[in-house]
Amino acid sequence: MKKIIFVSLTSIVIFNASAQVKVGSQPTVITSDTNLEVEATDGIKMVVKKGNGYVGISTTTPNYPLSLGLAYSDTKLAIWDAAAPTSNFGFGVQANDFLSNIRTNADKFTFNILDPSKSALMTLTGNGNLGVSTNSPTLKLDVNGYIKVSNSDTAGDASPQNGMIRYNSGTGKFQGYASGAWVDLN
Numbered sequence: 001m002k003k004i005i006f007v008s009l010t011s012i013v014i015f016n017a018s019a020q021v022k023v024g025s026q027p028t029v030i031t032s033d034t035n036l037e038v039e040a041t042d043g044i045k046m047v048v049k050k051g052n053g054y055v056g057i058s059t060t061t062p063n064y065p066l067s068l069g070l071a072y073s074d075t076k077l078a079i080w081d082a083a084a085p086t087s088n089f090g091f092g093v094q095a096n097d098f099l100s101n102i103r104t105n106a107d108k109f110t111f112n113i114l115d116p117s118k119s120a121l122m123t124l125t126g127n128g129n130l131g132v133s134t135n136s137p138t139l140k141l142d143v144n145g146y147i148k149v150s151n152s153d154t155a156g157d158a159s160p161q162n163g164m165i166r167y168n169s170g171t172g173k174f175q176g177y178a179s180g181a182w183v184d185l186n
Contacts, residue, residue, distance in 0.1 A: 035060075075101055102126055110135060149174065 036048040037060065047056045056062030058069035068076045078090040089107075092099035102109055105126035112135075113119045120135035131137025133144040149167045164177040165185070174185040 074099060108135075 038046045046058075047060045047062065048054070049056070049062060054062040054065055054067065056067045056069065058071060059067050072092075072094050074092040074094070075088055075090040076092050078088045080089040082088060087103055088101060089103065090101050092101060100109060103126075108123050108125045110123040111121045113121065120131065120133065122133075123131040123135050123137055125131075125137060129137040129140055129142060131142045131144070134142055149165060151167060151169045160177045160182070162178055162180075166175050166177075166182070167173075168175050168182070171184070175182040176185050177183075
Protein backbone atom coordinates (compact mmCIF):
# COMPACT_ATOMS: atom_id res chain seq x y z
CA MET A 1 0.00 0.00 0.00
CA LYS A 2 1.17 3.50 -0.75
CA LYS A 3 1.39 5.82 2.20
CA ILE A 4 0.67 9.49 1.78
CA ILE A 5 2.21 11.66 4.46
CA PHE A 6 1.00 15.19 5.23
CA VAL A 7 3.16 17.29 7.49
CA SER A 8 1.89 20.40 9.22
CA LEU A 9 3.47 22.49 11.91
CA THR A 10 1.46 20.79 14.62
CA SER A 11 1.04 17.17 13.56
CA ILE A 12 1.86 14.37 11.10
CA VAL A 13 -1.06 12.47 9.54
CA ILE A 14 -0.52 9.20 7.62
CA PHE A 15 -3.13 7.92 5.16
CA ASN A 16 -3.06 4.45 3.63
CA ALA A 17 -4.02 4.60 -0.03
CA SER A 18 -4.80 1.99 -2.60
CA ALA A 19 -5.52 2.33 -6.30
CA GLN A 20 -8.98 1.92 -7.74
CA VAL A 21 -9.67 0.48 -11.17
CA LYS A 22 -13.04 1.13 -12.74
CA VAL A 23 -14.58 -0.88 -15.56
CA GLY A 24 -17.87 0.70 -16.52
CA SER A 25 -19.42 1.63 -13.20
CA GLN A 26 -17.81 -1.20 -11.22
CA PRO A 27 -14.81 -0.01 -9.19
CA THR A 28 -12.28 -2.54 -7.92
CA VAL A 29 -9.64 -1.78 -5.33
CA ILE A 30 -6.08 -2.85 -6.14
CA THR A 31 -3.94 -3.20 -3.04
CA SER A 32 -0.20 -3.71 -2.70
CA ASP A 33 -0.58 -7.50 -2.63
CA THR A 34 -2.71 -7.77 -5.80
CA ASN A 35 -1.67 -8.01 -9.45
CA LEU A 36 -3.59 -5.90 -11.92
CA GLU A 37 -4.89 -8.23 -14.63
CA VAL A 38 -7.03 -7.45 -17.64
CA GLU A 39 -8.37 -10.45 -19.55
CA ALA A 40 -10.19 -10.35 -22.88
CA THR A 41 -12.97 -12.78 -23.70
CA ASP A 42 -10.52 -14.79 -25.84
CA GLY A 43 -8.28 -15.31 -22.79
CA ILE A 44 -5.49 -12.92 -23.81
CA LYS A 45 -4.24 -11.12 -20.74
CA MET A 46 -2.37 -8.03 -19.76
CA VAL A 47 -0.91 -8.01 -16.27
CA VAL A 48 1.03 -5.64 -14.04
CA LYS A 49 2.93 -7.67 -11.44
CA LYS A 50 2.58 -6.47 -7.88
CA GLY A 51 6.14 -6.98 -6.72
CA ASN A 52 8.16 -5.31 -9.44
CA GLY A 53 5.66 -3.37 -11.58
CA TYR A 54 6.56 -5.37 -14.71
CA VAL A 55 3.92 -5.28 -17.46
CA GLY A 56 2.98 -8.38 -19.42
CA ILE A 57 0.90 -8.39 -22.59
CA SER A 58 -0.18 -11.90 -23.68
CA THR A 59 1.63 -13.26 -20.62
CA THR A 60 0.81 -13.35 -16.93
CA THR A 61 4.43 -13.86 -15.88
CA PRO A 62 6.49 -10.95 -17.25
CA ASN A 63 10.19 -11.25 -16.41
CA TYR A 64 11.18 -7.83 -17.79
CA PRO A 65 9.77 -4.30 -17.48
CA LEU A 66 7.71 -4.99 -20.66
CA SER A 67 7.11 -8.53 -21.90
CA LEU A 68 5.10 -9.50 -24.97
CA GLY A 69 4.99 -13.20 -24.15
CA LEU A 70 6.23 -16.31 -25.93
CA ALA A 71 3.96 -16.45 -29.00
CA TYR A 72 5.45 -16.07 -32.48
CA SER A 73 4.12 -13.25 -34.63
CA ASP A 74 5.40 -11.33 -37.63
CA THR A 75 4.50 -8.16 -35.71
CA LYS A 76 4.57 -8.35 -31.91
CA LEU A 77 5.17 -4.62 -31.50
CA ALA A 78 3.84 -2.12 -34.03
CA ILE A 79 5.61 1.23 -33.99
CA TRP A 80 3.28 2.56 -36.69
CA ASP A 81 -0.01 0.68 -37.10
CA ALA A 82 -2.25 1.16 -40.14
CA ALA A 83 -4.41 -1.89 -39.27
CA ALA A 84 -3.65 -4.06 -42.33
CA PRO A 85 -1.09 -6.83 -41.65
CA THR A 86 1.28 -5.46 -44.32
CA SER A 87 0.80 -1.80 -43.40
CA ASN A 88 2.87 -1.41 -40.28
CA PHE A 89 6.37 -0.69 -39.13
CA GLY A 90 7.31 -2.88 -36.22
CA PHE A 91 9.10 -5.85 -34.73
CA GLY A 92 8.23 -9.52 -34.64
CA VAL A 93 9.62 -12.93 -33.77
CA GLN A 94 9.50 -16.25 -35.59
CA ALA A 95 11.50 -19.40 -34.77
CA ASN A 96 15.19 -18.34 -34.69
CA ASP A 97 14.33 -15.07 -36.43
CA PHE A 98 14.01 -11.50 -35.07
CA LEU A 99 12.00 -9.44 -37.56
CA SER A 100 12.16 -5.72 -38.20
CA ASN A 101 9.27 -4.90 -40.50
CA ILE A 102 8.78 -2.26 -43.16
CA ARG A 103 5.78 -2.15 -45.49
CA THR A 104 7.01 -2.12 -49.11
CA ASN A 105 10.07 -1.96 -51.37
CA ALA A 106 9.72 1.83 -51.29
CA ASP A 107 10.26 1.93 -47.51
CA LYS A 108 13.60 1.77 -45.75
CA PHE A 109 15.11 1.07 -42.35
CA THR A 110 17.61 3.76 -41.34
CA PHE A 111 19.98 4.16 -38.40
CA ASN A 112 20.71 7.86 -38.13
CA ILE A 113 22.08 10.51 -35.83
CA LEU A 114 19.33 12.73 -34.42
CA ASP A 115 21.09 16.01 -35.00
CA PRO A 116 19.56 18.66 -37.29
CA SER A 117 21.12 17.01 -40.37
CA LYS A 118 19.70 13.53 -39.56
CA SER A 119 22.92 12.00 -40.91
CA ALA A 120 22.38 8.41 -42.07
CA LEU A 121 24.75 5.90 -40.50
CA MET A 122 23.25 2.90 -42.30
CA THR A 123 20.16 2.39 -44.45
CA LEU A 124 18.55 -0.85 -45.62
CA THR A 125 15.97 -0.39 -48.36
CA GLY A 126 12.92 -2.52 -49.05
CA ASN A 127 14.57 -3.93 -52.16
CA GLY A 128 17.63 -5.14 -50.21
CA ASN A 129 20.16 -2.37 -50.88
CA LEU A 130 22.42 -1.56 -47.94
CA GLY A 131 23.96 1.88 -47.64
CA VAL A 132 26.69 2.92 -45.24
CA SER A 133 26.75 6.70 -44.64
CA THR A 134 24.13 7.15 -47.35
CA ASN A 135 20.36 7.43 -47.07
CA SER A 136 19.68 6.33 -50.67
CA PRO A 137 21.73 3.26 -51.58
CA THR A 138 21.46 2.29 -55.23
CA LEU A 139 23.32 -1.05 -55.11
CA LYS A 140 23.34 -4.10 -52.84
CA LEU A 141 26.26 -2.46 -50.97
CA ASP A 142 26.67 1.30 -51.38
CA VAL A 143 29.38 2.90 -49.20
CA ASN A 144 29.83 6.66 -48.99
CA GLY A 145 33.47 6.69 -47.85
CA TYR A 146 36.35 4.27 -47.63
CA ILE A 147 36.17 0.56 -46.90
CA LYS A 148 38.80 -1.59 -45.28
CA VAL A 149 39.42 -5.19 -46.21
CA SER A 150 41.54 -6.89 -43.56
CA ASN A 151 43.72 -9.97 -43.63
CA SER A 152 42.10 -13.28 -44.40
CA ASP A 153 40.38 -15.16 -41.60
CA THR A 154 40.69 -18.84 -40.79
CA ALA A 155 37.05 -19.63 -41.70
CA GLY A 156 37.41 -18.03 -45.16
CA ASP A 157 40.72 -19.75 -45.76
CA ALA A 158 39.31 -23.14 -44.75
CA SER A 159 36.26 -22.90 -47.03
CA PRO A 160 36.77 -20.14 -49.61
CA GLN A 161 34.02 -19.44 -52.13
CA ASN A 162 34.17 -17.89 -55.58
CA GLY A 163 33.69 -14.12 -55.37
CA MET A 164 35.39 -13.60 -51.99
CA ILE A 165 37.87 -10.70 -51.65
CA ARG A 166 40.68 -10.36 -49.12
CA TYR A 167 43.81 -8.37 -48.44
CA ASN A 168 46.89 -10.58 -48.20
CA SER A 169 49.21 -8.81 -45.73
CA GLY A 170 52.06 -11.19 -46.59
CA THR A 171 52.15 -10.08 -50.25
CA GLY A 172 50.61 -6.62 -49.75
CA LYS A 173 48.03 -7.35 -52.45
CA PHE A 174 44.28 -7.60 -52.75
CA GLN A 175 43.13 -11.05 -53.83
CA GLY A 176 39.92 -12.52 -55.13
CA TYR A 177 38.85 -16.15 -55.03
CA ALA A 178 37.93 -17.44 -58.50
CA SER A 179 37.85 -20.90 -60.09
CA GLY A 180 39.13 -22.57 -56.94
CA ALA A 181 42.17 -20.31 -56.23
CA TRP A 182 43.14 -16.96 -54.71
CA VAL A 183 44.39 -14.64 -57.46
CA ASP A 184 45.99 -11.21 -57.14
CA LEU A 185 43.69 -8.39 -58.19
CA ASN A 186 46.41 -5.82 -58.96
